[in-house]
Amino acid sequence: MQKFSFNRRLVIIIVCLIVSFALMTVSVTIRNKKSTPPLIQQFGNDIVGLVDRVVAFPANGLSGSVSSISELLNTYQENQQLKQQVSELAQTKVRDQTLAKENKQLKQELKLNASLTDYTAVSAAVITRTPSSWQNQVVINKGAAAGVKKNMPVMSGSGLIGRIAEVNKTNSKVELITDNNDSANRFAVQITTKSGTTVNGVLSGYKSTTGQVTMDNITTKAKLSKGDKVVTSGLGGVTPKGLYVGTVAKASGSDYGLATKLYITPATDLSSLNVVTVAVTKQ
Amino acid sequence: MYRLSKLRFGFPIGLFLLLLLDGSISQSFSVQLFRYPSAMVSHLVVLWLVCGAIFEADQGEAYPMPLAVWAAIAGAVFDLYYTGIFGVYVFVFPVVIYVTRRLVLYIRPNFLSGLLIYFIDITIVEALGYLASRAIHLTTMSGSSFLVNTLGPTLAFNLAMFVILYFPIRWVYNWLK
Numbered sequence: 303m304q305k306f307s308f309n310r311r312l313v314i315i316i317v318c319l320i321v322s323f324a325l326m327t328v329s330v331t332i333r334n335k336k337s338t339p340p341l342i343q344q345f346g347n348d349i350v351g352l353v354d355r356v357v358a359f360p361a362n363g364l365s366g367s368v369s370s371i372s373e374l375l376n377t378y379q380e381n382q383q384l385k386q387q388v389s390e391l392a393q394t395k396v397r398d399q400t401l402a403k404e405n406k407q408l409k410q411e412l413k414l415n416a417s418l419t420d421y422t423a424v425s426a427a428v429i430t431r432t433p434s435s436w437q438n439q440v441v442i443n444k445g446a447a448a449g450v451k452k453n454m455p456v457m458s459g460s461g462l463i464g465r466i467a468e469v470n471k472t473n474s475k476v477e478l479i480t481d482n483n484d485s486a487n488r489f490a491v492q493i494t495t496k497s498g499t500t501v502n503g504v505l506s507g508y509k510s511t512t513g514q515v516t517m518d519n520i521t522t523k524a525k526l527s528k529g530d531k532v533v534t535s536g537l538g539g540v541t542p543k544g545l546y547v548g549t550v551a552k553a554s555g556s557d558y559g560l561a562t563k564l565y566i567t568p569a570t571d572l573s574s575l576n577v578v579t580v581a582v583t584k585q
Numbered sequence: 586m587y588r589l590s591k592l593r594f595g596f597p598i599g600l601f602l603l604l605l606l607d608g609s610i611s612q613s614f615s616v617q618l619f620r621y622p623s624a625m626v627s628h629l630v631v632l633w634l635v636c637g638a639i640f641e642a643d644q645g646e647a648y649p650m651p652l653a654v655w656a657a658i659a660g661a662v663f664d665l666y667y668t669g670i671f672g673v674y675v676f677v678f679p680v681v682i683y684v685t686r687r688l689v690l691y692i693r694p695n696f697l698s699g700l701l702i703y704f705i706d707i708t709i710v711e712a713l714g715y716l717a718s719r720a721i722h723l724t725t726m727s728g729s730s731f732l733v734n735t736l737g738p739t740l741a742f743n744l745a746m747f748v749i750l751y752f753p754i755r756w757v758y759n760w761l762k
Contacts, residue, residue, distance in 0.1 A: 325672025
């Protein structure tokens, strides 16, 4: 009798393992292939998201007030520095507006309706973050109803932070570029060097010890130097051209010594995200 | 009687509240918790489940709770809402309940032995979660850096949470009973 119950337990464990792996495989496949999760999952996530907004509101408000008190302490110094930057920015902004207007007119003359740089920004608030040490994911409060689609790039502050991994009706999940899984941070980017040549490549990973994004397999002869700006190139997919990623921190030989490997400092602090912007492109 | 007590509704409400608080804590204190490369992961929902099993054992036969079922439901919500990969925590949370129920048969649960049990449970949650993530290529983290950068800090954080929240949660259970 004892033997029988032991066997039964073993069978239960093995069945559970098999079912677990089957479910995981199915959900990974759906995540990679389909643009939206199954209807039941979407519905469930929408309901949980609604409840979570009620729970998250006081919690996020509390931490917001705590951080604003600590920020108050070094406000004076920051104010001095920012004033200088603002006067410079005003100039750049006016010039930017003029150029954008000119660009639009020129495009109309050429009958170009949508080029790689066109996108509309949808801003969203971060509701919650996945409590996990390897899945760096946040849930934002805009979904398919606001025009968000899978794989759209997401920005915060001045730079790119990740891409939409899953879209529900009223909320969606953002995979940050600090996530190191197989598909999280593969963005097509380009770097314009000081001499004016453009180097194309793909982001390939994240180095958690230094907090830098890596870009591997660059075979160009162009000299890349520290401080060169990295922007998205708009090639191959839904990411528009010209989203700021970060600056080059270090260039070194890659793991096998054949190509160059770049280390890029992200433009945004990826550990504290409150408001993000989704770049919605016409597809 | 469990069937007639407030616990019947209070337990799931507390469960989902703490499940959602896990995410809110991770979001609000992300600067402090996720200081790369090390990461502290909040598992308040496991704390609620384990405390449920401990107090159930304390009360004897009068309050048998459907803990494994609620653990599976909490795990399913965790999988769908937080990670997007179904089939990991929906099995891990019931395993935690099973292990805790086996352990309280041998160890008489109180504050200190509860700490020990919770230590084992968090290790199970993190280790199984890590193995599943490795299996489906969600992470490429090596085993040694998992132990140092994730398991260590997570255990420290969650045991601190156990010390702080054990008596409040016991008070809540006694009030709900």
